Amino acid sequence: MTEHKQPATIVIFGASGDLTRRKLIPALFRLCRQNLLPAPFQVVGFAVTEWDTAEFRRQMRGGVDEFAREPFSEAEWQTFAERLHYTPGGFTEAADFAHLRQFLEATEGELSHRLYYLATPPRFFADIIAQLGAAGMAQDVYCETGSMAHVPGSAPGQTAWRRVIIEKPFGRDLASAQALNQAVHAVLAEHQIYRIDHYLAKETVQNILVFRFANTMFEPIWNRNYIDHVQITVAEAVDVGHRAGYYDQAGVLRDMFQNHLMQLLALVGMEPPASFDANAIRDEKVKTMRAVRPLTPTELANQTVRAQYEGYGATAGVVANSQTPTYAALELYIDNWRWQGVPFYLRSGKALAQKTSEIIIQFKRPPHIMFPVSLDGPLRSNYLALCIQPHEGFHQRFEVKVPGREIAMRPVDMDFHYDDAFVPDSVPEAYETLLLNALEGDATLFTRSDGIEAAWRVIDSVLQGWETDDAPPLTTYRPGSWGPAAADELLGRNGRFWRHGCLDT
Numbered sequence: 001m002t003e004h005k006q007p008a009t010i011v012i013f014g015a016s017g018d019l020t021r022r023k024l025i026p027a028l029f030r031l032c033r034q035n036l037l038p039a040p041f042q043v044v045g046f047a048v049t050e051w052d053t054a055e056f057r058r059q060m061r062g063g064v065d066e067f068a069r070e071p072f073s074e075a076e077w078q079t080f081a082e083r084l085h086y087t088p089g090g091f092t093e094a095a096d097f098a099h100l101r102q103f104l105e106a107t108e109g110e111l112s113h114r115l116y117y118l119a120t121p122p123r124f125f126a127d128i129i130a131q132l133g134a135a136g137m138a139q140d141v142y143c144e145t146g147s148m149a150h151v152p153g154s155a156p157g158q159t160a161w162r163r164v165i166i167e168k169p170f171g172r173d174l175a176s177a178q179a180l181n182q183a184v185h186a187v188l189a190e191h192q193i194y195r196i197d198h199y200l201a202k203e204t205v206q207n208i209l210v211f212r213f214a215n216t217m218f219e220p221i222w223n224r225n226y227i228d229h230v231q232i233t234v235a236e237a238v239d240v241g242h243r244a245g246y247y248d249q250a251g252v253l254r255d256m257f258q259n260h261l262m263q264l265l266a267l268v269g270m271e272p273p274a275s276f277d278a279n280a281i282r283d284e285k286v287k288t289m290r291a292v293r294p295l296t297p298t299e300l301a302n303q304t305v306r307a308q309y310e311g312y313g314a315t316a317g318v319v320a321n322s323q324t325p326t327y328a329a330l331e332l333y334i335d336n337w338r339w340q341g342v343p344f345y346l347r348s349g350k351a352l353a354q355k356t357s358e359i360i361i362q363f364k365r366p367p368h369i370m371f372p373v374s375l376d377g378p379l380r381s382n383y384l385a386l387c388i389q390p391h392e393g394f395h396q397r398f399e400v401k402v403p404g405r406e407i408a409m410r411p412v413d414m415d416f417h418y419d420d421a422f423v424p425d426s427v428p429e430a431y432e433t434l435l436l437n438a439l440e441g442d443a444t445l446f447t448r449s450d451g452i453e454a455a456w457r458v459i460d461s462v463l464q465g466w467e468t469d470d471a472p473p474l475t476t477y478r479p480g481s482w483g484p485a486a487a488d489e490l491l492g493r494n495g496r497f498w499r500h501g502c503l504d505t
C-alpha cells in the first residue's frame with residue numbers, strides 16, 4: 001500500500017473563501033475521480049462563515065460547476081460530496097479547535113493522517129498553527145508498539161503524520177518572514193511544513209530540472225562563458241481587479257518577485273544537485289539565492305525600475321496617491337564562478353499586453369563572423385526560450401542560410417510544445433500536483449524556511465531602497481503595453497532588448 005492510500009483527512013482553514021472554491025475543491029475532486037486520493041479520505045472545511053455541511057457541499061458544487069476542467073457525472077460528484085464536511089469556527093478560538101478535534105476523532109480512524117491547509121489571509125497563519133499546537137493536533141502520532149495491530153495496514157510504531165500547507169504570502173519582508181518561521185517552528189518541525197509557491201508546480205518549471213540535468217548538451221554551455229544574459233518575464237494581462245485592497249498593500253515585488261520570480265531564478269541558476277531529493281534540490285536553490293549580490297544605492301537607482309499602470313489610482317480599494325508599483329524590472333547578479341558578470345533581468349507587471357511567463361537564455365555572439373553579411377543589432381545570436389505559460393514548451397533560436405547563391409542568413413526557431421508532443425491538456429493543474437505531493441510527503445516543490453528567507457533578503461533590499469532617496473522614480477505605463485520605457489532603457493544601455501521568445505509577436 002503506498003502512503004497516500006492510507007486513510008487521511010484534509011482540513012481546510014478558510015474553507016468558505018475563494019481559493020477553496022476556485023482551486024482546492026476542483027483539484028481534490030479531479031484527484032478523487034482519478035482515484036489518486038487516500039483511502040478513505042475526508043475533507044473538513046473550517047471557517048468563520050456559519051455554514052453547515054449541506055451548505056458547504058452546495059457551495060463547493062458551484063465551484064466545480066464553474067472550474068472543473070472536464071465534464072463529470074452526478075454519481076461522481078455524489079461520491080466525492082459525501083466526503084465533504086464543515087465545522088464553523090474562529091481561527092483564534094480555542095473552543096472551536098477543541099470542537100474540530102472532537103469532530104476529527106469521531107470521524108477518522110486512529111491511524112488517519114492529517115493534512116491541514118491554511119487557505120486564509122496570512123495574518124491568521126501563526127494563530128492557526130498556535131491553536132493546532134495548543135489543541136494537541138499538530139504533532140505526528142507515534143503509536144505504541146502493537147497497539148494499532150487491529151487497524152488494517154498498520155504496523156507497530158507506525159506514524160500518523162500531521163502536515164501543514166501554508167499559502168502565500170509568507171511574510172511581507174525579511175523580518176516578518178523570520179518571525180513567522182519562528183512561530184511555525186515553535187509548534188511544527190520543518191519536515192511537517194509545506195510552503196506553497198504554485199509556480200513550482202507548473203510543468204515547464206519542473207521541466208527546467210529535467211532539461212538542464214537530464215541532457216548533456218546544455219549544461220556545458222550553461223555559464224558565463226557562453227551566456228550573455230538571462231531574462232525572466234512574468235507578464236499578466238489582467239489588472240489588479242477585485243484584489244486591489246490586498247495588492248495596494250503588497251505591490252509587485254511582494255506579490256510576484258519574492259516568490260515566483262526568485263524561484264525561477266534559482267532553478268535556472270542553481271548548481272546540479274547530487275540527487276533528486278527534496279533537500280538536495282532545495283539546498284542548491286538556497287545557495288544560488290544567497291549568492292545574489294545585494295544592490296548598492298547607486299545600483300538601486302540604475303538597475304531597478306518601478307512603475308504603475310495608468311488608471312491604477314482610480315481602482316476601488318487603492319489608497320489616494322498610492323505609490324504602489326504594479327510593474328518592476330530588476331537587473332541582478334549572482335556572485336559565483338558560473339554566473340559572475342552575467343546579468344539576470346527580471347520583470348513582472350499587471351495590465352500588460354499579453355499573459356506570458358518565459359525565461360530567455362541569451363547566448364553570446366560568435367566570437368568572429370566570417371560570413372560577408374551584416375548582422376543588424378549586437379545580439380542577433382542564439383537564444384533558448386523556456387515557455388512556462390500559456391503554451392508550455394521550449395524554443396531554440398538559431399541562424400540558417402537563406403536558400404540561394406548569396407550567403408544570407410535568417411534566424412529560425414526549433415520548438416517543442418507539450419500539447420504537440422503529449423495528449424493535449426494532460427498537464428495537471430498546479431494545485432493538483434501540490435496537494436498530491438503534500439499527501440505523499442514530497443516537499444521538492446515547496447519552499448523551505450531558509451529558501452523563503454534567502455529570497456526575502458534579496459527583495460527586502462530593493463523594497464527598503466525604494467523607501468529612500470536612491471529610489472528610481474515611479475513611472476507610469478499604458479495598460480495593454482509592455483511596460484514603461486525605463487524598462488527598455490535598462491537593457492538598451494548595454495545594447496540588449498527584452499525578447500518575447502514564446503509569443504508570436
Ligand code: BG6
Pocket residue numbers: 236255256357
Ligand atoms: C499569484 C499572485 O501568486 O500569482 C497574483 O498573487 C497573480 O497576483 C498570480 O495573478 C499569477 O499566477 P499565474 O499562475 O496565473 O501565472
